[in-house]
Amino acid sequence: MALKLVEELAPAGYERLVYIEDEDAGLRAFVCVHSTVCGPAVGGCRMWNYASKDEARTDVLRLAAGMTHKNAMAGLGLGGGKSVILGDPRSDKSEALFRAFGRAIESFGGSYYTAEDVGISPEDMAIVAKETSYAVGLDHGAHASGDPSPFTAEGVFQCLKIGARAVFGTEDLTGRRVLVQGLGHVGWSLAEKLHAAGAALVVTDVNAAASQKAQVSFGAEVCAPDEVFDQQIDIFAPCALGGVLTHETVARLSAKLVCGAANNQLLEPSVAEDLLKRDCLYLPDYVVNAGGIISVAGEVHHAGPEYRAERLVQIARRIDEIVRTSRKEGKTTIRVADEMVTDILAKARKVADAAA
CATH class of the missing domain: 3.40.50.10860 (Leucine Dehydrogenase, chain A, domain 1)
Structure with a gap:
């Protein structure tokens, strides 16, 4: 066939x-x-x-749809x-x-x-890539960028520090209890960075071997996947699949900051209102996890490492802007981010229509 x-x-x-x-x-x-x-x-x-x-x-x-938002906010063209x-x-x-x-x-x-x-x-x-010119994130080739996971983790880590400063008054993560949910490529890399920064790690993964490895490597506490929202933590970093933040799980969440690599963390947009009412700062996932697509974009545009480095810095600046606007206007951070995307896309359409 x-x-x-x-x-x-x-x-x-x-x-x-x-x-x-x-x-x-x-x-x-x-x-x-x-x-x-x-x-x-x-x-x-x-x-x-x-x-x-x-x-x-x-x-x-x-x-x-999330990728449209992510790529627009990261200014990748x-x-x-x-x-x-x-x-x-x-x-x-x-x-x-x-x-x-x-x-x-x-x-x-x-x-x-x-x-x-x-x-x-x-x-x-x-x-x-043997069958198409439109596969990127490759290890070899003139503009190969390799596995994007480490860059995703770096972007999340930089944004997490911005969030920590907004919530706790300092970017110093020493002793902060951070729960990393999901220890795949990105989650593991983020856990490494958090451990190096002095955070007290709590980890969970459906793969028990990954959690045990983190226990040995980072001195991390391990919790069962179904006990995530029963932990006393300062920061929650969802790095597995999406939809983990629901009205029910947010009601049980002790963290004051949510910043992770998973896509579509909110099961529905109204969950953001619950987080705001609980004084928990949620950093929009499609902004903070853009490091990987930034790396890939460099490959698409045939750009050098400076392109990637500049835009990783811009992610953290964008998060800082979102947090300040959210607090000033009393809006959820996801609403602020979505409004920014709407504006970016409207301007792009206007330019495209004028060129047509």
Whole structure:
């Protein structure tokens, strides 16, 4: 059976939604292009053992819209998109699958660039790149930027210090109890930085071996995944999957600062109001976790390391601006950030319309 691309009806506000299937290669995937107003859509590929095709579709739609926000706020001259592959990354990977996925990406003609996300490694993306020019986050090549995870972690860490200063009056993290939820590439790198800064780490991961490794490496306390919101902590750093902040979990949260790498941390926007009422400062995830896409953007634009360094600094400055505006106007930080994105996109559309 040959590679099939099935155009689906994209929801209002989205540009394109495509279901991809190659039975011989074992590939089932979605690609969603949310917006190309600011430039070609860029966003990673996630491989996850979704319970259903509908669940995968819902995830790619949410993630693609988040990438539009993330790329706009980081000032990258890029639009937002995302891809997801249905399958278990521990057992379902193959060269045939990734090459078929690469051929599908090539068919978009540069309107969408893919890269690593949850379940996908630079080695996987190198296979994808055998079939397309629009795979980035590579280890090799003229403008290769490698695994974006360390840059994501660095951006989160810099923003966390800005948040700590706003909440506790100092960026000094010595003795601060920080719970890192999820010890994948980004979570582990963030935990390393926090440990070096003197934080008292509490960690959790569905992979018990990762938590035990952090216990040995960082002297971290370990808590079970279902006990996260029962811990007495100063800072919560969600670095696993999204939707962990709900009305119920926020009611149990002791932290005064939330800053982590996970996408879509708020199950719904109204949860931000709960955090504000509890005097817990939430730093919008799509702003703080932009380090990885900044690294990838340097590859897309054929820019050097200075490009990445400058924009990592800009993330922290943007967070400082969001926090100050939030406090001045009494708005949630996510509302402030979303309003900034709306303004950025409106200006980009105006420029595009004038050039048309």
